[in-house]
Amino acid sequence: MAEGFAERPSTAMHYFSQDFKWEDLRDEVQSRPKGSDDVLGNLPVVSLDHNVEAWKKFHHLHAKHAFFKERRYLVKEFPDLLASDRVLNILEVGCGTGSSVLPILRANKAAVVYACDCSESVLRRAHSLVQTTISSDGNCRFVPFLCDISIQRLPSWLCCSSCMDLEGIIHEDSISSENGERLHCINGIDIITMIFTLSSIPPHQMQHVIEECFSVLKPGGLVLFRDYGLYDMTMQRFSATQRVGEQLYQRGDGTLTFFFTPESLSNLFVQAGFVEEENYFCCVEVRNRRRELPMKRVWIHAKFIKPQSPS
Numbered sequence: 403m404a405e406g407f408a409e410r411p412s413t414a415m416h417y418f419s420q421d422f423k424w425e426d427l428r429d430e431v432q433s434r435p436k437g438s439d440d441v442l443g444n445l446p447v448v449s450l451d452h453n454v455e456a457w458k459k460f461h462h463l464h465a466k467h468a469f470f471k472e473r474r475y476l477v478k479e480f481p482d483l484l485a486s487d488r489v490l491n492i493l494e495v496g497c498g499t500g501s502s503v504l505p506i507l508r509a510n511k512a513a514v515v516y517a518c519d520c521s522e523s524v525l526r527r528a529h530s531l532v533q534t535t536i537s538s539d540g541n542c543r544f545v546p547f548l549c550d551i552s553i554q555r556l557p558s559w560l561c562c563s564s565c566m567d568l569e570g571i572i573h574e575d576s577i578s579s580e581n582g583e584r585l586h587c588i589n590g591i592d593i594i595t596m597i598f599t600l601s602s603i604p605p606h607q608m609q610h611v612i613e614e615c616f617s618v619l620k621p622g623g624l625v626l627f628r629d630y631g632l633y634d635m636t637m638q639r640f641s642a643t644q645r646v647g648e649q650l651y652q653r654g655d656g657t658l659t660f661f662f663t664p665e666s667l668s669n670l671f672v673q674a675g676f677v678e679e680e681n682y683f684c685c686v687e688v689r690n691r692r693r694e695l696p697m698k699r700v701w702i703h704a705k706f707i708k709p710q711s712p713s
């Protein structure tokens with residue numbers, strides 16, 4: 403199973419914890435004797451072209467499995483998701499089954515969540531989970547759409563305002579139709595959530611993803627980011643043969659995981675025009691209840707803002 407789906411610390415407090423120093427973990431991993439199992443060893447030449455197909459297969463295979471877990475800590479971790487004196491347009495990139503969408507819809511009745519994924523079957527699943535778990539108004543506040551964000555552009559109706567008048571009122575007669583769905587332009591996104599998604603995209607396509615995010619955000623809009631950090635326990639569980647790039651690993655099913663540092667992330671966002679507000683490692687020691695073993699988890703927590711005016 404892709405690990406990003408299973409992250410669920412019991413409290414938000416966990417997420418802000420610095421249970422250990424990241425530098426100590428780095429030194430510990432780097433000082434280990436280099437053997438055949440060395441996860442930092444030489445790189446094989448591997449094609450990353452089939453990542454999206456691998457994700458589609460992954461969702462197809464897991465369609466009947468009940469591995470869905472809501473990220474209930476998300477709105478505590480990112481209180482910007484609750485600000486609601488007006489309608490908040492949120493875009494969740496790579497929404498999967500909706501683990502991040504559901505807690506947002508539940509916590510903020512003024513939020514409309516647009517959500518994309520490259521897999522049609524997982525979008526259907528997310529839609530039906532929203533329908534069954536959130537009241538009928540939640541259903542109207544959830545707009546899933548298909549997009550391979552690694553190579554495609556986000557739809558223009560996300561940032562366009564051509565069917566609105568100067569007061570921001572949408573004219574029904576200018577509602578456009580796309581893929582049989584009735585959609586209207588929404589004049590820009592206030593907040594983008596990217597939760598364990600960028601790590602699943604090949605590094606050479608990440609810049610495109612961030613630039614697309616920049617293009618649909620309103621000036622002053624935010625990207626709220628959480629993903630794997632370098633030397634996370636899950637990275638150390640990969641075998642040497644699964645290492646397919648710097649900080650990049652491929653699971654047996656072909657899906658990818660990249661492990662970020664604040665620096666690698668900052669470069670991507672700043673290059674696209676964002677300003678960094680928060681960007682750091684969360685280092686959390688979790689106990690494996692069954693085996694009583696301590697597990698060192700490392701995540702990146704970050705927040706980037708699109709400036710009001712270009713610098």
Ligand SMILES: C[S@@+](CC[C@H](N)C(=O)[O-])C[C@H]1O[C@@H](n2cnc3c(N)ncnc32)[C@H](O)[C@@H]1O
Nearest residue numbers: 406457496497498501502519520550551552597
């Ligand atoms: C680890 S899951 C994270 C799901 C969700 N954000 C969450 O909070 O649980 C990564 C998701 O990214 C999607 N994904 C991977 N590559 C993508 C691409 N190129 N375009 C759109 N979605 C993609 C996968 O299908 C998967 O649903």
